Amino acid sequence: MQENNLYNITHTTTVVETLKELLTVSNYSSLFVLVDENTKQHCLPIIQTSLPPAVIIIKTKSGESNKNIESATYIWKQLTEREADRHSLLINLGGGLLSDLGGFSASCFMRGIDFVTIPTTLLSQVDASVGGKQAVNLLGLKNQIGVFRSAHHVLIDPVFLKTLPSEQILSGFAEMLKHGLIQDETHFRQLQEIGISDHQLISDEVFGNLIQQSVAIKKQIVRADPYEKGIRKALNFGHTFGHAFESFFNSSGKNITHGHAVALGMICESFLSNKKTNFPLHDLLSLVAFFTTHYPLRKIHRQDYDTLIEWMTHDKKNKSKQINISILEKIGKVKINQIVNNGDIIEALDFYMQLYQ
């Protein structure tokens, strides 16, 4: 990964000026902006005045089913037909899906052109835009084809969040909570206090500061371990159960956002934290109370356990068939590489189920 670019993140509340400056000092031969139908409507008008008249807009479709090699091929064809060259720039204006797709496409086009990411969802601002992972899905497998390559620049501005549906705000908020839980108790307590029930009431300044803190945590972890050999696994807290819940509910038509599934996953993995380390019971109970007020519990049944365990063993992060998770020692401190067996998982799912019974 290009080390220098890994941390080229600018937090701003004046994205128009920041982008204008960035484009003025750089010398790109042509400029492309990738959008989807939602960011074309809500976000492109915000940055329009910072773009030169010759800018070329490429539109893709939102939705995880479009995060595939066909969409990347469409982008490559558009770039080729509109005569992009090695010195062209692609700006990805959208959520994590669009920035993964655009980042991947730019990384392969002519062996790699520069791309700038302007994340427009909370999840992409605090998570997807940091860390250099770019990918598309294949045969139903998430992020199966991808590269590690960082954006030339990332511009983060909370202004885009105003049009974001509240379930998407909550989705990103879960990743922020995770950052606090694994690394920084103060950050967690601040988020807990804010509570996020109505994000429209939070000022750009307050929101911007919280986003900046969250990004700093992810950056620090990625810097220590860019290729996920060790401590970067801490970021998977909540994700072993979370990914299983996400796949389980989405494949049965009961759509759930990534962050909501991860929040439910954090409940189960906090239970395992209490079981496997000295993570205090009162912290477990207060986390459960907090999470369940923001993220309603989704019902599962005992007969679903095998399917859920199956999803967990397919997780890319597991070597062989063992399930390796990250758990909390206390709020703000994580322990990686904890092996859990089927008995542990069943106990955690039993704990989860009794919360709504």
Ligand SMILES: NC(=O)c1ccc[n+]([C@@H]2O[C@H](COP(=O)([O-])OP(=O)(O)OC[C@H]3O[C@@H](n4cnc5c(N)ncnc54)[C@H](O)[C@@H]3O)[C@@H](O)[C@H]2O)c1
């Ligand atoms: N690369 C990484 O490290 C990383 C990390 C986490 C997630 N991801 C990826 O990110 C994707 C999920 O990202 P996401 O949660 O941002 O969802 P998303 O990109 O699918 O966006 C969610 C929805 O919000 C819309 N939208 C975006 N910005 C908007 C705005 N400002 N106003 C109104 N609507 C807007 C989008 O069009 C879409 O319909 C997944 O594909 C996941 O794999 C990648």
Ligand SMILES: [Zn+2]
């Ligand atoms: Zn996540």
